[in-house]
Amino acid sequence: MTNLNQPPPDFTAPIDIASSSRRSADVQQDFHQKIPELLQLEQLIGEHGQLLHACCETTVLHEAMEFPLYSLRLGSSAPNAPTLLLTGGIHGIERIGSQVLIAWLQSLLERLRWDTGVQQQLQQLQLVIMPIMNPVGMYLNQRANGNGVDLNRNAPIDAEGPVPLLGGGHRLGPFLPWYRGRKRGQMEAENSALERVIRRQVFNRPFATVLDLHSGLGMQDRLWFPHAYRKKAIGNIAEYVALKMLWERSYPNHTYLFEPQSIHYLSHGDLWDYFYYQSRAQNQPHFLPLTLEMGSWMWVKKSPRQLFNMAGLFNPQIQHRHTRVLRRHIVLLDFMLAATLNHANWLPDKKHAEILAQTAKSLWF
Incomplete structure (x- = not known):
């Protein structure tokens, strides 16, 4: 397990979670009530500092309060080690994504104490x-964030076709949802922090996957991949088809689209x-971002009263359903870990890639 405890040279050393101790009692109680996920995350960092290398990438200020934005790293520091990046909570109201990630991370950290299989995975x-x-x-x-900006409409890239009114992103102002931010302005601090992490930890790796967790209005869980700005197939479409087929062969009874x-x-x-094309500019061989859109209509259908609660449109409100969602995606997250590590066993060669590209056309384009 020695490799798990060695941060790479360009990664900030494990941090002491001092931000929570600096908060006043009133602010701490306010955080506990309104953002318990952050306190739970800080507790995990404090308890597992020997395995979990944490970095406060930036501090976001709002009404004189400081909100830390953490990145966490586990596993190999070898420069050629494949990388899996997991993100959640880009949309603040979709807090179930953060909760799923934190619950899975807690389980992973416990398994690292005794499961040699997981230990060997994380060493590579x-x-x-x-x-x-x-x-x-x-x-x-x-x-949106504290500036009223939708972080997933904030990257400097414009759609090549018509977008849904407002929902596709707009620049009318932060008083309306899905506001993109100012034209030719810098990305928001949260996205700039994410870009720094990706440039430092992802773009320098020969293979990397991403899973970004959201909840959206739909009746089924969906795994989406780029493009979002154009209807043409992405350049590495064959790799996405290969990953889709690997998932479906491994778990034929799954329910994801x-x-x-x-x-x-x-x-x-x-x-x-945006980050896909940045990876191309960095000549990264393989970069596969995916978005998990958890179908929140399933929860609303079973509890129609959630329609009258904004948070209820995006998050399960009944305890047993919430618990079910926390365990529902464990298999997918474990699969992403294994698929990233074993990418050489399923990435298509040039001849097979041509066949898979044609398959993509028949499926989607």
């Missing part, structure tokens, strides 16, 4: 997690479109 792979990307939005129980976002709608400013 780098795992990077940013569970709470929008702490101010979560505190305010809103989609695996598809490109663009077959449903286009949007401006999608982060993963």
Whole structure:
């Protein structure tokens, strides 16, 4: 297990979680009530500092309060180790994504105490997690960040076709949802922090996957991949088809829809479109971002009164359903870990890639 305790040279050393101790009693109680996920995350960092290398990438200020934005790293520091990046909470009101990641991380850390299989996995792979990307939005129980900007409409990339009114991203102002931010302005602090992490920990790896957790209005869980800004197939579409087929062969009874976002709608400013093309500019061989959209209509259908609660539109409100969601995606997260580590066993060669690209056309394009 020695490799798990060695941070790479360019990674900030494990941090002492002092931010919580500096908060006044009133602020601490306010955080406990409004953003318990952050306190739970800080507790995990404090308890597992020997395994979990944590970095406060930035501090977001809101009404004189400081909200830390953490990145966490486990596993190999070898420069050629494949990397899995997990993110959640980009939309503050969709807090179930952060909760799923934190619950899975807690389970993973416990298994690292005794499970030699997991220990061996993490010795060969780098795992990077940013569970709470929008702490101010979560505190305010809103989609946007503290500046009223939708972080997943904030990247400098424009759609090549019509987008849904407002929902595809707009620049009218932060008084309306899905606001992109100012034209030619810098990305918001949260997204800039994410970009720093990706440049430091992901773009320098020969293979990397991403899973970004959201909850959305739909009756089924969906695994979406770029593009969001255009209807044309992404350049590495064959790799996505290969990953889809690997998932379906491994778990034939799954209930996810695996598809490109663009077959449903286009949007401006999608982060993963932006980072995909940044990875191409860095000559990274393989970069596969995915978004998990948990179908929140399933929870609303079973509890229609959630329609009258904004948070209830995006998060399960009844305890047993909440617990079910926390365990529902464990298999997917474990699969992403294994698929990232064993990518050489399923990535298509050039001849097979041509066949898979044709398969993608028949499926989606």
